[in-house]
Amino acid sequence: MKSVLAFLAGGVVALGVTVVAPGLPATLRSSLGLAPPVQVVTPAGAADPAGGKGRGGGHAHGAGGDHGEEAPEGTVRMTEEQVAAARIEVAEAGPGTVARRISLPGTVAANADRLAHVPARVAGIVTALNRRLGDTVAAGEVLAVVESAEIATAKGEYLAALRTTELARVTFEREQRLWQRKVSAEQDFLKARTDWQEAQIRLDLTRQKLAAIGLSQAEIEALPRQPIEALRRQEVRAPIAGRITARPKMLGEAVSAEAELYTLADLSTVWVEMAVPTADLAFVKEGMAVRIRDEGEVRGAGRIVFLAPVLDPETRSARAVVEAPNPEGALRPGGFVTAEVATEEQRADVLVPRAAVQEIGGESVVFVRTPEGFEKREVVLGRGDREAVEVVFGLEPGERYAAANTFVLKAELGKSEAEHSH
Numbered sequence: 351m352k353s354v355l356a357f358l359a360g361g362v363v364a365l366g367v368t369v370v371a372p373g374l375p376a377t378l379r380s381s382l383g384l385a386p387p388v389q390v391v392t393p394a395g396a397a398d399p400a401g402g403k404g405r406g407g408g409h410a411h412g413a414g415g416d417h418g419e420e421a422p423e424g425t426v427r428m429t430e431e432q433v434a435a436a437r438i439e440v441a442e443a444g445p446g447t448v449a450r451r452i453s454l455p456g457t458v459a460a461n462a463d464r465l466a467h468v469p470a471r472v473a474g475i476v477t478a479l480n481r482r483l484g485d486t487v488a489a490g491e492v493l494a495v496v497e498s499a500e501i502a503t504a505k506g507e508y509l510a511a512l513r514t515t516e517l518a519r520v521t522f523e524r525e526q527r528l529w530q531r532k533v534s535a536e537q538d539f540l541k542a543r544t545d546w547q548e549a550q551i552r553l554d555l556t557r558q559k560l561a562a563i564g565l566s567q568a569e570i571e572a573l574p575r576q577p578i579e580a581l582r583r584q585e586v587r588a589p590i591a592g593r594i595t596a597r598p599k600m601l602g603e604a605v606s607a608e609a610e611l612y613t614l615a616d617l618s619t620v621w622v623e624m625a626v627p628t629a630d631l632a633f634v635k636e637g638m639a640v641r642i643r644d645e646g647e648v649r650g651a652g653r654i655v656f657l658a659p660v661l662d663p664e665t666r667s668a669r670a671v672v673e674a675p676n677p678e679g680a681l682r683p684g685g686f687v688t689a690e691v692a693t694e695e696q697r698a699d700v701l702v703p704r705a706a707v708q709e710i711g712g713e714s715v716v717f718v719r720t721p722e723g724f725e726k727r728e729v730v731l732g733r734g735d736r737e738a739v740e741v742v743f744g745l746e747p748g749e750r751y752a753a754a755n756t757f758v759l760k761a762e763l764g765k766s767e768a769e770h771s772h
Contacts, residue, residue: 466589488591490566514549566587657671
């Protein structure tokens with residue numbers, strides 16, 4: 351009975367301590383067997399029961415989630431690791447250009463200056479096709495081999511002319527020595543000189559014929575050392591570096607000299623062809639910058655290299671050509687895109703991406719980077735285009751702010767304010 355009364359007495363004392371002294375240290379409360387205190391979150395700026403502000407001992411909200419001093423109103427605490435994990439891009443406020451743009455439909459095409467059709471050059475039989483569709487080739491690389499009687503005849507004529515020229519040269523040098531010694535007549539010397547000159551002319555003609563059907567200077571000079579069976583082979587080489595986009599012939603097929611064996615395209619740059627309506631012609635000029643979009647995303651940029659001086663009689667529009675770099679191959683010939691022409695540009699002291707601006711409580715805000723995280727900052731916006739907007743007031747040049755994925759900060763701020771409201 352005494353033990354029961356002692357237990358009840360201890361409980362009453364503990365309850366009294368809990369009511370009277372809620373602020374006892376955690377270690378003392380633990381030794382007395384008491385539960386930990388309940389943390390009361392006081393909204394920023396609100397008075398606590400002790401008469402102080404609620405920023406002293408509350409629970410820190412936001413993406414940081416650390417316990418300690420509560421963040422001021424409009425602040426989201428985040429560490430560098432959390433910023434990186436949320437993929438929030440931080441940029442420095444600075445000047446930029448606001449552009450007025452005209453959107454025009456366009457079609458991607460291969461750059462005509464970097465497009466090559468590779469013909470056989472001689473009539474014959476295709477005995478080798480060394481490259482497949484989509485392969486990347488270097489300039490001068492052997493793509494195919496054609497065996498042809500035509501090339502054998504041309505090479506034979508060159509070799510014959512080469513030997514005739516050499517013989518004519520030896521004869522001329524001998525007659526020249528005899529004439530200088532007064533042994534032979536001048537007429538014999540002049541005839542030998544004429545024969546040598548005519549032989550040189552015939553040699554040059556046969557060399558030019560070989561060059562016309564695709565043989566390089568090195569290949570021509572190597573002909574006297576080639577085996578006889580190699581004279582009928584014609585190696586078809588790539589005139590430019592690029593990718594193979596067409597291979598219409600098959601192995602063993604008979605081809606003419608004009609037959610196309612391959613089509614090569616260097617797609618490191620492409621053309622975008624547009625039709626400019628007459629209403630927009632006053633704003634579009636050669637040399638203007640153009641931004642290229644595909645399915646709403648920016649795929650590249652270029653400049654207008656050609657604007658037709660005459661209108662198409664059917665569409666009453668002018669053809670324009672944009673040359674755009676395409677290092678990653680994102681622009682494919684034959685695809686449809688939207689070309690945005692920057693027709694007017696204005697300078698802004700502070701220009702931020704539209705993704706950096708959020709609407710909170712009917713106000714435009716940006717999130718400025720602080721040592722603890724980000725601070726909500728109300729701003730006044732000015733001129734803008736589809737990509738960026740001018741900040742007239744609220745953000746100074748050089749300040750660092752969240753430029754992308756700011757919806758994460760807006761969500762964290764909203765969650766924190768919702769918790770404070772309870």
